[in-house]
Amino acid sequence: VIRKLVRFLDQRTATAPFVRKTLRYLFPDHWSFLLGEVALYCFIVLVATGTYLALFYTDSTTDVVYHGPYVPLQGQHMTEAYRSVLDISFTVKAGLLIRQTHHWAADLFVASIVLHLLRIFFTGAYRKPREVTYWLGLTILVVTLLEGYLGYSLVDDLLSGMGLAIGNGVALSIPFVGANIGSFIWDGPFPGSHAFFARMYIAHVFLFPALIAVLLTAHLALVALRHHTQFKRSARETERKIVGVPTFPGQAPRSLGLMLAIAGLLVLLGGLVQINPVWLWGPFHVYSSTNGAQPDWYLGWLIGALRLMPSWDWTIGDYTLVPNPFWGGVAFPGVVFGFLYLWPWLERRLSGDQAFHNLLERPRDAPRRTAIGIGMLTWVLLVFLAGASDRVFVFFGISYGWQIWFYRVASFTLPFVAAFVAYRVCLELRSGERVEHARERALDEARAETRAGEAA
Amino acid sequence: VTRRPRVLAALVGLVAFWRPPGPMRPDEQERIVPRGSRQPRAELLALVLLAFGVVCAVAFVAVYALDRLPRQTQLLGLSLGLALLSIAAALIVIGKRLVVTEELEHGYPVQEHPDEQETIVRTIAESDSRLTRRRLVAVGLGTAGGALGVALLAPLASLGPGLDMDPFYRTPWRRGRRLVDEQGRPFRASDIERDAFYTAFPEGADPELLASPLVVVRLRQSELDLPRANAGYAAAGIVAFSKICTHAGCAISLYRAPLFPPAEPKPALVCPCHYSTFDPATGGAVIYGPAGRKLPMLPLGIDARGYLRATGNFDEPVGPSWWGVRLKGPTA
Numbered sequence: 001v002i003r004k005l006v007r008f009l010d011q012r013t014a015t016a017p018f019v020r021k022t023l024r025y026l027f028p029d030h031w032s033f034l035l036g037e038v039a040l041y042c043f044i045v046l047v048a049t050g051t052y053l054a055l056f057y058t059d060s061t062t063d064v065v066y067h068g069p070y071v072p073l074q075g076q077h078m079t080e081a082y083r084s085v086l087d088i089s090f091t092v093k094a095g096l097l098i099r100q101t102h103h104w105a106a107d108l109f110v111a112s113i114v115l116h117l118l119r120i121f122f123t124g125a126y127r128k129p130r131e132v133t134y135w136l137g138l139t140i141l142v143v144t145l146l147e148g149y150l151g152y153s154l155v156d157d158l159l160s161g162m163g164l165a166i167g168n169g170v171a172l173s174i175p176f177v178g179a180n181i182g183s184f185i186w187d188g189p190f191p192g193s194h195a196f197f198a199r200m201y202i203a204h205v206f207l208f209p210a211l212i213a214v215l216l217t218a219h220l221a222l223v224a225l226r227h228h229t230q231f232k233r234s235a236r237e238t239e240r241k242i243v244g245v246p247t248f249p250g251q252a253p254r255s256l257g258l259m260l261a262i263a264g265l266l267v268l269l270g271g272l273v274q275i276n277p278v279w280l281w282g283p284f285h286v287y288s289s290t291n292g293a294q295p296d297w298y299l300g301w302l303i304g305a306l307r308l309m310p311s312w313d314w315t316i317g318d319y320t321l322v323p324n325p326f327w328g329g330v331a332f333p334g335v336v337f338g339f340l341y342l343w344p345w346l347e348r349r350l351s352g353d354q355a356f357h358n359l360l361e362r363p364r365d366a367p368r369r370t371a372i373g374i375g376m377l378t379w380v381l382l383v384f385l386a387g388a389s390d391r392v393f394v395f396f397g398i399s400y401g402w403q404i405w406f407y408r409v410a411s412f413t414l415p416f417v418a419a420f421v422a423y424r425v426c427l428e429l430r431s432g433e434r435v436e437h438a439r440e441r442a443l444d445e446a447r448a449e450t451r452a453g454e455a456a
Numbered sequence: 457v458t459r460r461p462r463v464l465a466a467l468v469g470l471v472a473f474w475r476p477p478g479p480m481r482p483d484e485q486e487r488i489v490p491r492g493s494r495q496p497r498a499e500l501l502a503l504v505l506l507a508f509g510v511v512c513a514v515a516f517v518a519v520y521a522l523d524r525l526p527r528q529t530q531l532l533g534l535s536l537g538l539a540l541l542s543i544a545a546a547l548i549v550i551g552k553r554l555v556v557t558e559e560l561e562h563g564y565p566v567q568e569h570p571d572e573q574e575t576i577v578r579t580i581a582e583s584d585s586r587l588t589r590r591r592l593v594a595v596g597l598g599t600a601g602g603a604l605g606v607a608l609l610a611p612l613a614s615l616g617p618g619l620d621m622d623p624f625y626r627t628p629w630r631r632g633r634r635l636v637d638e639q640g641r642p643f644r645a646s647d648i649e650r651d652a653f654y655t656a657f658p659e660g661a662d663p664e665l666l667a668s669p670l671v672v673v674r675l676r677q678s679e680l681d682l683p684r685a686n687a688g689y690a691a692a693g694i695v696a697f698s699k700i701c702t703h704a705g706c707a708i709s710l711y712r713a714p715l716f717p718p719a720e721p722k723p724a725l726v727c728p729c730h731y732s733t734f735d736p737a738t739g740g741a742v743i744y745g746p747a748g749r750k751l752p753m754l755p756l757g758i759d760a761r762g763y764l765r766a767t768g769n770f771d772e773p774v775g776p777s778w779w780g781v782r783l784k785g786p787t788a
Contacts (some may be wrong), residue, residue, distance in 0.1 A: 026560055061463030080650050094520060097536075098530045119487040129567070162706055166729060169776035179778035180618045187616040189624050190705055190775065198613075199743045227564055236561060243561045250491060250557035257547030264540030271533005287655055287669030287699050293730040306704065306746060313777055323675065323777035326706050356567050388584040390731065401744070401751025 025246035027251040028230035028237075032123075035116035037255060041262040042109035043216065047209060049102040056092055058084040059154070059201035061194050071281050081197055082156040085278055101270030106148050107267065110298040113141050121343070121373050123360040125229045128355070129383060131344045133222040138340055140215045143208055150204040152276065152296060154197070159276075161284025162293055165190060166306070170329030175322050181417035191286055229360050239358045294391065301380055304387030305332040308408055336380060364433075375419030382411040438445035468771055494557035505546035512539035576776035593695040622787070625773050627667035629754060630788040634659040635670065635696070644762045648694050651723075653711035655699060658766070659709045659743040667700035667786070670754060671708055671725055672764070679722065679737045686739040686771060691764065693755040697740050698754070698774045703747035705776040708734070725751065739771075749777050752786070 010016035027033070060080035066073045068083070069090050088095040117137065120126055126134035149167065153160045168190040171182040185199070186192030227242055236243045245251050269275070281290065295303055304326030315384040347369060348354065363370040386407035393400045516535035519525060551557075587593055617623065635643045643656055644788035654672040657663040674694045682689060689695065699707050710726035712733075724743060725734045732745035740751030752770035759765050770786045 024560070024562075026562065029559070093528075094532055099531045100529075101533075153582040164730060165705040165707075172776050174779075176779050179621055179781075180776070181625060183621075183623070184616040184618050192666065197617075225565070240564055241561050243559055244566055245557055246560055249555035250551070253547050253551030253555055255551075257551055259542045260540045260544035260547065264544055266536045266537075267533055268537030269533075271530050271537060285707075286664055286666055287657075287707050289709045289713060289728050291710060293728065303730070309746040311732075311742045311744075311746060311748055315782065320777055320779060320781045320783075322779075323781070324746050325776065328746070329704075358564050383593045 010272065023246065023248045024243050025224065025247045026227070028228050028242065028244040029249070030231055032119045032259060033228070035112050035119055037258055038112040038262055039109055039116055040216070040220075041259040042105050042112060042266070043212065043260070045105040045263050046102060046109060047264050049098045049105060050205065052098045053088060053095075053102060054205050056084060056088050056095065057081070057154070057201075059197045061156070061197050063098050067237070073279060073282065074419045076283060079197075080156065081399060082278075082283050085155045086156070089279060097267070097271050099270075100273075100275050101266050103152075104273075104274045105266045106151060107275075107296060107298070108262075110144055110148060111142075113137075113144060114298075117141065117340075118373075120379070121340075122370060123229070123231075124323040124357065124366055124369065125360055126344050127357040128227070128344075128348075129226055129356055130222070133219055133226070134220060134344060135341060136215050136219040136222065138337070140212055140219065143211050143215065147204060147208040147212065148298060150200050150208065154200055154204055155278050156284055157195070157278040158254035158281035158284045158288055158290055159278075159293055161191070161286075162289050163295060163299075164293070166303075166325075166329075168192075168454075170306075170325045173323040174330060176325065178323075178326075179187065216234035227358070231360050231362070234264075237359065242358070292390070292394070294388070300387040301342055301384040302329055302333060304383040304385065304389075304407070305329070306387070308383065308386050308404060308411065310408075336376070339376060364426040364429040367423050367430075369427050371419040374422035375415040378418040379411055379415040381408055382414060386411070488503040489556050489704040490558060495553050497578065498553035502546045502549045505542045505549065509539045509543035509546065512542060515539075517760060535542050559626055622764070624775070624778070624781075625784055625787050627768050627769055627774055627786045627788065628661035628665055629667070629769050629786075630766050631766060633661075633766045634764070635672065635756075638663070643672070644763045645692055645694060645758045645764055646762060648764070650674045650676070650715045651694075653713075656696065656764070666700055666705070667770070669707065670696045671699045671711070672696045673711060673713075673723070673725075675723065675737055681737050682739050686753055686755075689739070689753050689771075691758050694756055694764065695703040695736050696754040696756050696764075696766075697734070697736065698770060699723065700775045701729065701732050701747060702749040702751060702772075702775070702777060703727065703730055703732045703745070707731075708751070749781070 006016065006019075009019075015455065028415060058080045062080045063077055064080050064083055066076050066078055066083055066086065068086055070086060085099075088099050090096070115233070120137070149163065153164050153167070168182055168186060171185065172178045174181060183189070185196070187195045228244065230237050230242055230244065232238075234243075282288075294300070306325055307328070309324055309328050311324070313320055313324055350368075385403065389400055389403040389407065392398055392403060512535050516532060516539060519528065519531045519535055522528075525531065527717050530557050531678050584590060617698040636659045637643060637654070637656065640657075640659070643654065644661060648654060652673070656670040657668050661668055663669065672694060674692075675690075679695050680690055680693065680695075697708075701708050701710075706727050706729035708725050708727045710728055711723065712726055713723040723736060725736055725740075726732070727745070727747070730746050732747035733743050734747070734751040735741045735743045740753050742748070742750060751773060752774050755767040757765050757767040769788055773781050773784070
C-alpha cells in the first residue's frame with residue numbers, strides 16, 4: 001500500500017527526492033531544542049481553539065441587558081461582545097473548556113517563545129548564517145505580544161477595558177503623533193467608536209495570526225535550509241558535519257507525541273485550572289476600575305515599567321512634549337527589543353567574528369555575551385517584579401512605596417552586579433574545566449607509565 | 457474425482473495472488489534502516505496506552521453528549537486531556553523504543569555558491585542592453601511604485617480623524633449642567649457626605665464619554681487649600697474632578713478616607729492601575745505615582761433647590777496626556 005501511495009504521489013508531484021531528503025533530515029538531540037517546537041504546537045492549539053471560539057463570539061459594542069444563567073450579572077447592562085463571551089462560558093457546551101484552553105495556550109505560547117529566545121541567545125545560535133532566522137523569530141514574539149493583548153481585550157470585561165484604557169494612554173504618549181495614532185486606531189478619543197472592536201477582531205483572528213503563520217513558515221524554512229545548529233558533544237560534531245536523529249524513523253513520532261502532549265496538557269489545564277474568570281470582573285465602563293487587576297504574565301514587565309516612572313511629563317512651559325506613559329510603555333520595550341534586534345550585529349562589531357557557525361557555544365564559552373545577556377535579563381526581570389509590587393503589599397504587607405524605590409534603584413544597579421557575577425562564574429567554570437582536563441591527561445599518562453613499567 | 461477442484465483452486469490462487477517478479481524486497485537489499493531487536497514489552501505498553509487513549513476519547517464524547525452533568529467542564533477537560541496525553545505517551549514509546557532509529561551524520565550545506573551567485577548577477581546585469589537611460593527608468597519605476605503605494609494606502613485615512621484634535625478637548629460639561637448618579641437621579645449637595653466617594657455624570661449626556669464621569673467628595677472647609685486658579689471651584693466643601701486618571705486613562709476608583717493617622721496624612725484619590733495619587737484639597741495636584749498632570753477640576757455650585765450644578769468646564773483637558781495637551785483648555 002505504501003509503495004503504491006508513494007508511486008502515485010511521486011508521479012503526480014515529482015517530489016520523491018524531496019521527501020526522501022526530508023525523511024533523512026537530521027535533528028541534533030538536546031532537550032532545549034524542544035522549546036521552539038512547544039511554541040509551534042501551542043500555535044496550532046491556539047488556531048484550533050480560536051477558530052472554535054470565533055464561531056460564537058460577537059464583536060459588537062451594542063448595549064444589551066444580560067438575562068443568561070449567571071445570576072450575579074442578570075439585569076446588568078453590557079456590550080454584546082461581553083455577553084457573547086459569558087455565553088461561551090456558561091451556555092455553549094464545552095465552550096468554557098475551549099476558552100480556558102485557548103487562554104492557557106496563549107500564556108504557554110509566549111512563555112515557550114521567550115525560553116526559546118533565551119536558549120538561542122545564550123548559545124550563540126543566532127550567529128552567521130542564522131541572523132535572519134533570529135530576526136524572524138523576534139518579530140514573531142513582538143506580534144505575539146500584541147496578539148495576546150488583543151485577545152484578552154476582545155472579552156470586554158472590566159479587566160480588558162482597563163487594559164485598553166492603558167494601551168490608549170500609551171499610544172497617546174508617543175511623541176508628536178501619539179494623539180493622531182490613537183485617534184486613527186480608536187476612531188476618536190477613548191473608548192472609541194463601534195468600529196474599534198471590529199478592527200481589534202479582524203486583527204486578532206486574521207491579520208496577526210496570518211502574519212505569525214507567514215513569519216513562522218519563513219523561520220522554519222530558514223532553519224531547515226541551513227540545518228540545525230548543534231552542541232559539540234564529541235569529536236563527531238564539527239562545523240561541517242551534523243550529527244542527529246533523522247526525521248523518520250526517529251524524530252517524527254517523538255515530535256508528534258510532543259504535539260499531542262502539549263495539547264493534552266493545555267486541555268487538562270483548560271478543564272481543571274480556572275483562568276481569567278471573566279464573569280467575576282463584570283462589564284467595563286469608562287468610569288469603572290478595580291484594585292488588584294493584573295495583566296497576563298507577558299505584559300507584566302510593561303505595567304512594572306509604567307509604575308516605576310516618577311511623576312514627570314516632559315514639558316517646555318505649557319508645551320507638552322512627552323507624556324509619562326511613553327517611557328514605561330514604549331521606550332522601555334523599545335530599548336529591550338532594540339537591543340535584541342541589534343545584538344547579532346553588535347556582537348560582530350565587538351568581536352570582529354565574521355565566520356560561519358554551525359556549532360553552538362555553551363554560555364561559559366562566551367563570557368562576555370553571557371554577562372550582557374544576564375544583565376539585560378535581570379533588568380527586565382526586576383521591572384517585571386515591580387509590576388507585582390501591589391500584590392506583594394497585599395500578601396506580605398511590605399510598603400508599596402518602599403518597594404517602588406527599591407526597584408528604581410535596583411533596576412539600575414543589580415543588572416551590573418548580575419552581569420559581573422555571570423562573567424566571573426563563566427571564567428571559573430572554564431578554568432575549572434581546564435584543571436579537570438589537565439588532571440585527566442596527567443592521570444592517563446601516569447596509568448600508561450605504570451602499565452609500561454609493569455610490562456617491563 | 458477430487459483432482460479437478462484442486463487444479464481449479466490452484467489456478468484461482470495463481471490468478472489472484474500471482475505478481476510479476478518485481479525488484480528485490482528490502483530485506484534482501486542492503487538495509488537503509490538497520491534491523492532492531494524485538495521489544496515486546498514496549499510494544500505492549502504502546503498498545504495499552506493507545507487503548508487507554510481510545511477509552512478517554514470515547515468518554516469525552518459521552519460526557520459531551522450528556523446534558524446537565526455537574527462539573528462538565530472539568531470532566532471534559534480531564535477526558536480529552538488524558539486521551540491526548542496517553543496517545544502522546546504511546547507515540548513517544550513508539551518513537552523512542554519501537555521505531556528503529558540511530559544517530560546519523562552528514563554534511564552541512566555549503567556556505568555559499570559563488571558560481572551560481574555570479575550567474576544570477578550576470579543574468580540581471582545583461583538583461584538591460586536595450587535601455588539607454590537606465591537610471592531614469594529606475595527612478596521612474598521607483599516613483600511609480602511609491603505613488604501607487606500612497607494611492608493604495610490613502611483610503612486608510614478613513615480610519616479616524618487623524619488630524620482633528622478637537623474631540624480630545626470636548627467635554628459634555630457646561631455651566632448649569634446638573635450632576636446625576638448612575639441611574640440619572642440628580643445629586644443634592646446634602647447627599648454628599650464626608651469620607652465617602654461618589655461618581656457623578658452630566659445630566660442627559662452619554663456616561664460612557666471619557667469626559668463625562670466625575671469623582672465627587674466633601675472635605676472639611678479647614679482642609680481645603682485650593683490654588684488661586686481654582687478659587688471658587690468648591691461648593692460648601694464639595695469638590696469634583698474628572699474620574700479619568702491623567703496618566704493612562706483608568707478610572708480613579710479609590711478614595712483614601714477615612715484616615716488612619718499617622719500613616720495617611722490627608723484624603724487622596726488613587727488610580728488602581730499604576731497608583732497615581734491626587735490631592736482633592738489642593739485642586740487635584742499629583743502627590744504620588746507616575747501621573748504627570750493634575751486631575752482636571754470642575755467648578756461646582758448649588759442651585760436654589762439644593763442640586764449640584766457645574767458652573768463651567770474643567771480647568772484642564774480630560775484623560776491621558778499627548779503631545780501639546782496643555783496648549784488648550786477643554787471646550788464644550
